[in-house]
Amino acid sequence: MPRGVKKENLPIKICVVCERPFNWRKKWERCWDEVTTCSNSCNRKRREKNRGLNSAISLSMADYSSDTNAENQELSAHHGECKVLSLSVDETVEQNKSFSEETNYETEISSLFQENLGLDDDEQSTSSQSSTDSEEKTDAKARRKAEKKRKKAERRAQREGRGDPSAGKKQCTICKKSVNLLIRCTYDESGEWGMVCGKCWKDVSGGVVDGDAHHPYYRYGGLWKNRRAQTK
Numbered sequence: 001m002p003r004g005v006k007k008e009n010l011p012i013k014i015c016v017v018c019e020r021p022f023n024w025r026k027k028w029e030r031c032w033d034e035v036t037t038c039s040n041s042c043n044r045k046r047r048e049k050n051r052g053l054n055s056a057i058s059l060s061m062a063d064y065s066s067d068t069n070a071e072n073q074e075l076s077a078h079h080g081e082c083k084v085l086s087l088s089v090d091e092t093v094e095q096n097k098s099f100s101e102e103t104n105y106e107t108e109i110s111s112l113f114q115e116n117l118g119l120d121d122d123e124q125s126t127s128s129q130s131s132t133d134s135e136e137k138t139d140a141k142a143r144r145k146a147e148k149k150r151k152k153a154e155r156r157a158q159r160e161g162r163g164d165p166s167a168g169k170k171q172c173t174i175c176k177k178s179v180n181l182l183i184r185c186t187y188d189e190s191g192e193w194g195m196v197c198g199k200c201w202k203d204v205s206g207g208v209v210d211g212d213a214h215h216p217y218y219r220y221g222g223l224w225k226n227r228r229a230q231t232k
Helices: 040-085 089-159 198-205
Strands: 012-014 021-023 181-186 193-196 219-225
Touching: 181 198, 193 198
Parallel strands: none
Antiparallel strands: 012 021, 181 193, 181 219
16 A cells, blocks of 8 residues: 555556456556556456457458559559550549558558557566566565574574584684683783683683782673583
């Protein structure tokens, strides 16, 4: 439904087949301007009608072509006789007028045929666009579903002790070793906080939680524990 538009105020069109009104629908959100029929049934009837019209036009063109060929042959024979019998000026003017009318008729038939072809092309483009949008939505939904299943399987494996052993580990600021337990503290004259493992912590604090006189730069700031660590 268009934003800010109530259900009773949705856009309305008249079906070109059954001539009944129909409202805007969500599936026509991107191609509403090209929609001309209210249902698949009316759309099918319109295609059948167009095919019948195209067939009639093709037959008419074939009949007209055969008639034109016969008339051209007659005109050729008549022109041959004109060379011998010297046609009058009035007869020549009449023949030119008849030929002009035939040319105009052929032009009208060709334009009508092109219009019907244009209708079929618009219908095919609308159908192809709708199918493409539907495929994209289906693919996106499948990807989201697969990602959800993968995360669920990882959590299950984590609970059962079959997950990645290195999941959630952090590196020690000093020795760069990845561990499940780190102590937050300062250990040098810069005063910056770092995360150190148990082995390095003994070196920077002397093994005392609050430090001692031999480690003036040490200051305790808390303990970090990997909650995703695998338990046997």
